[in-house]
Amino acid sequence: xxxxxxxxxxxxxxxxxxxxxxxxxxxxxxxxxxxxxxxxxxxxxxxxxxxxxxxxxxxxxxxxxxxxxxxxxxxxxxxxxxxxxxxxxxxxxxxxxxxxxxxxxxxxxxxxxxxxxxxxxxxxxxxxxxxxxxxxxxxxxxxxxxxxxxxxxxxxxxxxxxxxxxxxxxxxxxxxxxxxxxxxxxxxxxxxxxxxxxxxxxxxxxxxxxxxxxxxxxxxxxxxxxxxxx
Amino acid sequence: xxxxxxxxxxxxxxxxxxxxxxxxxxxxxxxxxxxxxxxxxxxxxxxxxxxxxxxxxxxxxxxxxxxxxxxxxxxxxxxxxxxxxxxxxxxxxxxxxxxxxxxxxxxxxxxxxxxxxxxxxxxxxxxxxxxxxxxxxxxxxxxxxxxxxxxxxxxxxxxxxxxxxxxxxxxxxxxxxxxxxxxxxxxxxxxxxxxxxxxxxxxxxxxxxxxxxxxxxxxxxxxxxxxxxxxxxxxxxxxxxxxxxxxxxxxxxxxxxxxxxxxxxxxxxxxxxxxxxxxxxxxxxxxxxxxxxxxxxxxxxxxxxxxxxxxxxxxxxxxxxxxxxxxxxxxxxxxxxxxxxxxxxxxxxxxxxxxxxxxxxxxxxxxxxxxxxxxxxxxxxxxxxxxxxxxxxxxxxxxxxxxxxxxxxxxxxxxxxxxxxxxxxxxxxxxxxxxxxxxxxxxxxxxxxxxxxxxxxxxxxxxxxxxxxxxxxxxxxxxxxxxxxxxxxxxxxxxxxxxxxxxxxxxxxxxxxxxxxxxxxxxxxxxxxxxxxxxxxxxxxxxx
Ligand SMILES: Cc1cc2nc3c(=O)[nH]c(=O)nc-3n(C[C@H](O)[C@H](O)[C@H](O)COP(=O)(O)OP(=O)(O)OC[C@H]3O[C@@H](n4cnc5c(N)ncnc54)[C@H](O)[C@@H]3O)c2cc1C
Ligand code: FES
Numbered sequence: 009x010x011x012x013x014x015x016x017x018x019x020x021x022x023x024x025x026x027x028x029x030x031x032x033x034x035x036x037x038x039x040x041x042x043x044x045x046x047x048x049x050x051x052x053x054x055x056x057x058x059x060x061x062x063x064x065x066x067x068x069x070x071x072x073x074x075x076x077x078x079x080x081x082x083x084x085x086x087x088x089x090x091x092x093x094x095x096x097x098x099x100x101x102x103x104x105x106x107x108x109x110x111x112x113x114x115x116x117x118x119x120x121x122x123x124x125x126x127x128x129x130x131x132x133x134x135x136x137x138x139x140x141x142x143x144x145x146x147x148x149x150x151x152x153x154x155x156x157x158x159x160x161x162x163x164x165x166x167x168x169x170x171x172x173x174x175x176x177x178x179x180x181x182x183x184x185x186x187x188x189x190x191x192x193x194x195x196x197x198x199x200x201x202x203x204x205x206x207x208x209x210x211x212x213x214x215x216x217x218x219x220x221x222x223x224x225x226x227x228x229x230x231x232x233x234x235x236x237x238x
Numbered sequence: 239x240x241x242x243x244x245x246x247x248x249x250x251x252x253x254x255x256x257x258x259x260x261x262x263x264x265x266x267x268x269x270x271x272x273x274x275x276x277x278x279x280x281x282x283x284x285x286x287x288x289x290x291x292x293x294x295x296x297x298x299x300x301x302x303x304x305x306x307x308x309x310x311x312x313x314x315x316x317x318x319x320x321x322x323x324x325x326x327x328x329x330x331x332x333x334x335x336x337x338x339x340x341x342x343x344x345x346x347x348x349x350x351x352x353x354x355x356x357x358x359x360x361x362x363x364x365x366x367x368x369x370x371x372x373x374x375x376x377x378x379x380x381x382x383x384x385x386x387x388x389x390x391x392x393x394x395x396x397x398x399x400x401x402x403x404x405x406x407x408x409x410x411x412x413x414x415x416x417x418x419x420x421x422x423x424x425x426x427x428x429x430x431x432x433x434x435x436x437x438x439x440x441x442x443x444x445x446x447x448x449x450x451x452x453x454x455x456x457x458x459x460x461x462x463x464x465x466x467x468x469x470x471x472x473x474x475x476x477x478x479x480x481x482x483x484x485x486x487x488x489x490x491x492x493x494x495x496x497x498x499x500x501x502x503x504x505x506x507x508x509x510x511x512x513x514x515x516x517x518x519x520x521x522x523x524x525x526x527x528x529x530x531x532x533x534x535x536x537x538x539x540x541x542x543x544x545x546x547x548x549x550x551x552x553x554x555x556x557x558x559x560x561x562x563x564x565x566x567x568x569x570x571x572x573x574x575x576x577x578x579x580x581x582x583x584x585x586x587x588x589x590x591x592x593x594x595x596x597x598x599x600x601x602x603x604x605x606x607x608x609x610x611x612x613x614x615x616x617x618x619x620x621x622x623x624x625x626x627x628x629x630x631x632x633x634x635x636x637x638x639x640x641x642x643x644x645x646x647x648x649x650x651x652x653x654x655x656x657x658x659x660x661x662x663x664x665x666x667x668x669x670x671x672x673x674x675x676x677x678x679x680x681x682x683x684x685x686x687x688x689x690x691x692x693x694x695x696x697x698x699x700x701x702x703x704x705x706x707x708x709x710x711x712x713x714x715x716x717x718x719x720x721x722x723x724x725x726x727x728x729x730x731x732x733x734x735x736x737x738x739x740x741x742x743x744x745x746x747x748x749x750x751x752x753x754x755x756x757x758x759x760x761x762x763x764x765x766x767x768x769x770x771x772x773x774x775x776x777x778x779x780x781x782x
């Protein structure tokens with residue numbers, strides 16, 4: 009199968025598409041495919057030209073860390089849990105996330121995610137389980153909080169979001185969900201965090217909710233919004 | 239002390255950084271990628287502690303006993319006692335900072351059984367305990383970032399320590415974005431770089447844990463300890479790129495190991511060890527599985543879909559996604575794989591190395607686990623160790639002016655530039671693959687002298703070409719310069735394994751199958767002018 013990859017050697021070098029002819033199998037993940045191309049002494053593109061190894065980021069290789077987020081056939085996905093069997097068409101096109109500066113090939117710099125969360129000081133600080141009221145309520149709310157704390161900070165929700173551009177004022181779904189977690193776990197911070205939520209999310213979210221479709225942790229952002237918009 | 243550099247932002251690094259910041263100390267928290275990418279997020283099963291509402295008959299003394307016995311009496315009694323005594327404080331802390339623990343219907347913290355333990359004392363957060371703890375710790379780090387006490391340095395990697403006359407004054411860091419080395423002077427340096435998966439290639443853990451830092455520090459004169467003790471997790475699932483961990487929680491919930499003989503299931507662990515057989519310590523289970531010489535399976539299907547959906551959803555998802563296996567309907571084919579490193583940087587009970595003001599905590603340090611770690615004890619050790627380091631540093635006065643390291647920095651930058659100017663037909667990753675093969679062959683579950691000797695000569699060969707080959711322009715620079723450190727650690731590991739002429743815990747020698755009382759001491763490896771000297775810590779210079 010022909011696999012096209014958008015390459016960029018350094019943050020300032022020009023980009024170029026490079027094609028590779030790869031023997032793929034259905035149960036191969038995109039991460040596996042990239043390793044497969046890289047696992048050769050000499051690597052040739054589909055024109056027979058010698059080329060360099062493809063840079064991409066990984067850590068867990070099982071959908072738990074968000075390192076390998078990239079765009080495959082126009083879908084923002086995690087490479088290690090996207091399989092050839094899930095893709096349509098006769099070619100595969102891989103490019104880095106567009107909303108972050110490229111460091112090298114498919115590796116992008118997502119520091120802005122952390123900078124934004126830090127600028128708004130999104131943190132629980134002190135949780136008192138007895139504050140929540142009845143035990144039944146506590147256990148019921150637990151589920152959504154657990155899902156939110158699984159957020160990988162991978163940036164897929166930002167990549168797909170029509171309102172997120174450079175993260176200067178609108179911080180996206182991952183921010184909204186972390187705000188919910190703080191509001192639920194520390195009542196004394198609820199008012200302050202809701203105001204920040206409004207400023208950096210609620211005010212500009214057009215409710216396309218495409219963020220929920222691509223979230224690898226399947227976080228129900230709309231549940232967080234329902235509470236925080238109240 | 240006023241300024242500390244912490245290398246690594248997994249659970250150990252974050253716990254240490256936050257505790258230092260709480261004491262008003264300024265911290266640089268260094269890691270190429272954010273905490274969300276660290277191996278800590280992969281910890282699934284839970285964290286051990288004996289709380290006041292513990293299971294009947296359990297006590298902190300039992301936790302200590304289980305840990306020492308599980309570690310085949312190689313861990314330091316006092317160190318383990320401190321670990322277990324502080325465990326309730328760790329859980330209370332994690333709850334206070336907002337970790338989303340699993341709860342019982344009455345709102346109390348839920349706990350489960352874990353291997354090698356006499357009581358149920360493993361607290362957990364669904365099947366993503368590590369991730370939930372990281373999320374809470376990251377928020378705490380953030381709180382101190384906004385106060386200016388912690389500064390995160392992403393895209394930076396450890397290069398080497400600034401050491402002069404047995405004292406540490408900070409570190410040289412490589413900045414991947416600028417492509418330069420820079421000296422970061424500090425009153426103390428804390429290593430929290432995790433385990434050394436890269437030695438073995440395919441493991442259950444993260445590709446970021448490569449052991450470079452330990453290998454480099456060793457060549458700089460830092461002693462390493464107990465490297466031969468590598469934990470093989472008994473239940474992992476083969477996939478093309480890695481071995482997926484099938485959490486011990488499956489057996490904690492009742493899952494059963496078996497192999498097939500003439501179409502009949504033989505529950506070999508239960509046959510040999512009785513009802514608790516499936517939950518024997520990891521070293522025992524892995525060795526028994528290897529001894530069957532057959533394909534082994536883990537059956538959880540009889541637990542039913544509801545329980546699996548509720549208690550083991552991540553295991554269910556891994557099996558179906560990566561291998562198309564329905565855990566509620568069929569057994570999981572499992573085999574042991576490298577999972578955890580009991581060995582690492584040698585530290586004393588304050589987590590300090592033989593170099594003053596150089597500390598290590600978390601999986602990169604060798605502490606608490608002896609010859610075999612109990613599941614649920616390493617998250618505890620990562621946090622507790624991070625705290626011990628921070629408290630020791632907070633009690634210590636400033637180091638005084640740092641010597642001038644400008645010449646060293648210039649020299650190292652020149653070396654890097656030379657590396658950039660070379661190119662070779664052997665890319666770095668190729669040698670790392672060769673190394674992984676060597677290690678798998680020589681340091682499997684069962685070892686012997688001749689294969690360990692072969693391993694050492696293989697690694698010597700890789701080391702001899704490593705200095706010459708170098709730069710692979712398509713890999714990040716770190717991948718290039720880290721190779722020698724990784725190989726050095728591999729050689730030190732093989733040297734320790736060869737020297738320990740007995741079987742104990744995770745170290746099984748076919749040529750020395752019995753344990754020897756006279757060898758019940760930690761092994762230390764020291765770098766002396768290019769020689770690797772392995773010795774037993776009989777006087778308890780380190781962990782006691
Ligand atoms: C699949 C799996 C499941 C597990 N389940 C459990 C469990 O249920 N209970 C339990 O107690 N333990 C469990 N463990 C073990 C536990 O997760 C680890 O021991 C623990 O998380 C280690 O934490 P750490 O902070 O020491 O290291 P890590 O989390 O590995 O963090 C290391 C940090 O160092 C950084 N780093 C590495 N090298 C460099 C360098 N050269 N320069 C700069 N930074 C560097 C990394 O980027 C990272 O930030 C599990 C492990 C695995 C793999
Ligand atoms: S490598 Fe961790 S999510 Fe893909």
